[in-house]
Amino acid sequence: MGLTLGEIARQTQGRVVGDERLRVSRVSRPEDALGPNELVLLLSAEAIARLGDSPARVAFVAEGLGLPPDRLDGAILVGRPRYSLALLLALFAGPPRLAPGVHPSAVVEPSARIGATAAIGPLSYIGEDAVVGEGVRILAQVTVGAGAVIGEGSILHPGVRVGELVRIGSRVTLYPNACIGADGFSFATAEPSGIDSARSSKSVQVETREPRRIPSVGGVVIEDDVEIGAGATVDRGTVGDTRVRRGSKIDNLVLVGHNSLIGEDCLIAGQSGISGSCIIGNRVAMGGQVGIADHMRIGNDVVIAASSGVSQHIPDKSLYIDTPAIPYAKWQERYRGIGRLKRLMQEVRRLGERLRLLERLSGSEGETEATAGSADRGQVSPDR
Numbered sequence: 001m002g003l004t005l006g007e008i009a010r011q012t013q014g015r016v017v018g019d020e021r022l023r024v025s026r027v028s029r030p031e032d033a034l035g036p037n038e039l040v041l042l043l044s045a046e047a048i049a050r051l052g053d054s055p056a057r058v059a060f061v062a063e064g065l066g067l068p069p070d071r072l073d074g075a076i077l078v079g080r081p082r083y084s085l086a087l088l089l090a091l092f093a094g095p096p097r098l099a100p101g102v103h104p105s106a107v108v109e110p111s112a113r114i115g116a117t118a119a120i121g122p123l124s125y126i127g128e129d130a131v132v133g134e135g136v137r138i139l140a141q142v143t144v145g146a147g148a149v150i151g152e153g154s155i156l157h158p159g160v161r162v163g164e165l166v167r168i169g170s171r172v173t174l175y176p177n178a179c180i181g182a183d184g185f186s187f188a189t190a191e192p193s194g195i196d197s198a199r200s201s202k203s204v205q206v207e208t209r210e211p212r213r214i215p216s217v218g219g220v221v222i223e224d225d226v227e228i229g230a231g232a233t234v235d236r237g238t239v240g241d242t243r244v245r246r247g248s249k250i251d252n253l254v255l256v257g258h259n260s261l262i263g264e265d266c267l268i269a270g271q272s273g274i275s276g277s278c279i280i281g282n283r284v285a286m287g288g289q290v291g292i293a294d295h296m297r298i299g300n301d302v303v304i305a306a307s308s309g310v311s312q313h314i315p316d317k318s319l320y321i322d323t324p325a326i327p328y329a330k331w332q333e334r335y336r337g338i339g340r341l342k343r344l345m346q347e348v349r350r351l352g353e354r355l356r357l358l359e360r361l362s363g364s365e366g367e368t369e370a371t372a373g374s375a376d377r378g379q380v381s382p383d384r
Helices: 003-011 044-048 081-093 194-201 328-379
Strands: 014-018 026-028 038-042 058-062 074-076 178-183 219-222 233-235 241-244 318-320
Touching: 003 074, 026 044, 038 044, 044 194, 058 081, 074 081, 074 318, 081 194, 178 219, 233 241, 318 328
Parallel strands: 026 038, 038 058, 058 074, 178 233, 219 241
Antiparallel strands: 014 074
């Protein structure tokens, strides 16, 4: 049956133009619509241009773009398109389908506690003394270690690995093959290593031999409403917990090192790496492939541009860019300077040519004066 335009508008902070009783079957792009009841997304002028001969008669439109005259039977106008789009698609997305109960091929240890409305998918394993809350959906081939806790309403997609004693909050989403609670990457050598000499003298004086693993005996705490992407890893603490605070969203293939703290409502894009013992403030946004050196402190409300390498602490409300990462204003000044280099080199060449010309002229005039002086000194005055 679908939802009416009026129902959708009330849940997406939009307003209806036209008949709010029209029903929507699904959301699509203008060029993909197959029928008049598909809600097409017109969030840019380019999207309106693609409307063309589409059979769609209802649209989700960004305020200010203008509606094609006599083209639509109804539309929802929204002032903040991307945010309203998030609300819209949530109405049509829905959770993964998995009936409550334990699949016959799953293995659940007798001491584990499973909520009455939880669902355990095929070939999954729930370890001793683990707790799986109400409404949790654990899909196929998921491993939940001994003593781990999965909060109510959380979703663990296929292939997720949750280590022993890891605590997952409520409404957490772990995407395929995320690994929460692996051992941290921490080693030591009996004698001073090349790493030690590089730190102290900025040169490698010794050979590194037989690194010994420092076991991680801490845990991981993932607070409520966190999302962790496919293939991402959060290592357990060496001593104490690695923690991701409420509402943070971590993209695919991100590494969070041992004993690090990720603040609330952070956005960390794919292939970023956060070394051990870092503190990331609240509402920090990192572009893809950002690297954070160990023991760094990143303040609140910081934005770090993609591919930046952070090797210094960053204060609150800063925008950093480049490798090594520097404040954006400093980077912009440096970038403008690079743009001036060609003109500067041309000016240097011109000045060099002028200098050489002046030197030649100066040398020529000196020779003329010297010759004239010698001739004067060699002449005999007629009066003598």
